[in-house]
Amino acid sequence: MREIDKPKVYLVAKTALVTEGLNAYLADIGAPDWGIDPDVSDGENLIEAAGRMCYRSWQPYDPNKPEATNPNVDRVRKGNKEYIGNVLKSGHGSIIEHVNLTFICRNVSRVFTHELVRHRAGMAYSQESLRYVRLDDLSFWFPEAACDNRQAKQKFEDVVHFLEGSQKELAEIFDFENIHDFATKKQLTSMFRRLAPIGLGTSIMVTGNLRAWRHIIAMRTSEHAEVAK
Numbered sequence: 001m002r003e004i005d006k007p008k009v010y011l012v013a014k015t016a017l018v019t020e021g022l023n024a025y026l027a028d029i030g031a032p033d034w035g036i037d038p039d040v041s042d043g044e045n046l047i048e049a050a051g052r053m054c055y056r057s058w059q060p061y062d063p064n065k066p067e068a069t070n071p072n073v074d075r076v077r078k079g080n081k082e083y084i085g086n087v088l089k090s091g092h093g094s095i096i097e098h099v100n101l102t103f104i105c106r107n108v109s110r111v112f113t114h115e116l117v118r119h120r121a122g123m124a125y126s127q128e129s130l131r132y133v134r135l136d137d138l139s140f141w142f143p144e145a146a147c148d149n150r151q152a153k154q155k156f157e158d159v160v161h162f163l164e165g166s167q168k169e170l171a172e173i174f175d176f177e178n179i180h181d182f183a184t185k186k187q188l189t190s191m192f193r194r195l196a197p198i199g200l201g202t203s204i205m206v207t208g209n210l211r212a213w214r215h216i217i218a219m220r221t222s223e224h225a226e227v228a229k
């Protein structure tokens with residue numbers, strides 16, 4: 001058994017602007033007086049571009065730029081921070097869906113992954129398969145409250161050891177090491193995992209758009225939510 005000190009989260013991908021493409025579009029609509037802000041992220045620039053495209057609000061109306069401006073617009077908000085701040089305040093969240101962040105969560109429990117995958121809208125998941133990956137070496141994070149209580153910690157350790165031992169015993173019962181047919185191995189691994197603890201450490205890759213992430217963070221930081229480990 002490996003005791004997990006801290007689950008880890010790695011940011012592995014994020015939305016990138018194709019600057020040439022955006023600039024080509026802006027040139028084609030008549031070169032409005034607007035440009036990418038070099039001091040903010042690609043994602044933030046993309047959100048602003050999405051919003052300004054919707055209302056043709058790159059700049060105040062200019063009759064010489066009919067495709068880039070709008071006679072209804074006589075002034076515009078300046079600056080990315082102010083622009084996005086106003087979008088969030090007004091609750092028009094759809095433009096922030098253009099930006100995605102991908103994380104790998106490592107050494108998190110199946111409790112955590114099960115709660116995470118309940119969030120469906122705007123999310124994509126790839127989870128370590130416990131039908132393929134055999135659990136002969138369980139990793140486990142011990143909740144703080146259990147660690148603070150000697151008897152409780154001992155109970156946790158005993159049960160995890162017992163369940164890990166059961167995985168090994170089952171492998172022996174089925175003479176696993178001499179099975180070479182992959183379908184049979186998968187079938188047995190799938191069966192063994194039913195005796196694994198829900199708190200075992202595992203990995204999940206998750207991609208979400210920013211709107212979805214904001215929703216998840218709001219829900220899962222509620223005082224009633226379980227610790228995300």
Ligand SMILES: Cc1cc2nc3c(=O)[nH]c(=O)nc-3n(C[C@H](O)[C@H](O)[C@H](O)COP(=O)(O)OP(=O)(O)OC[C@H]3O[C@@H](n4cnc5c(N)ncnc54)[C@H](O)[C@@H]3O)c2cc1C
Pocket residue numbers: 118119120121215216219220222224225226
């Ligand atoms: C503190 C806490 C306790 C919980 N306890 C339980 C529990 O006891 N039992 C249990 O089963 N679950 C429980 N949950 C999970 C919860 O019910 C949700 O399933 C989970 O949080 C996913 O959130 P979501 O429904 O907002 O889905 P998301 O996929 O994150 O969706 C985001 C939003 O999109 C909209 N949406 C998504 N899908 C649909 C759809 N099909 N139709 C219409 N609108 C949609 C909704 O407005 C939704 O809020 C708990 C969650 C928390 C935070």
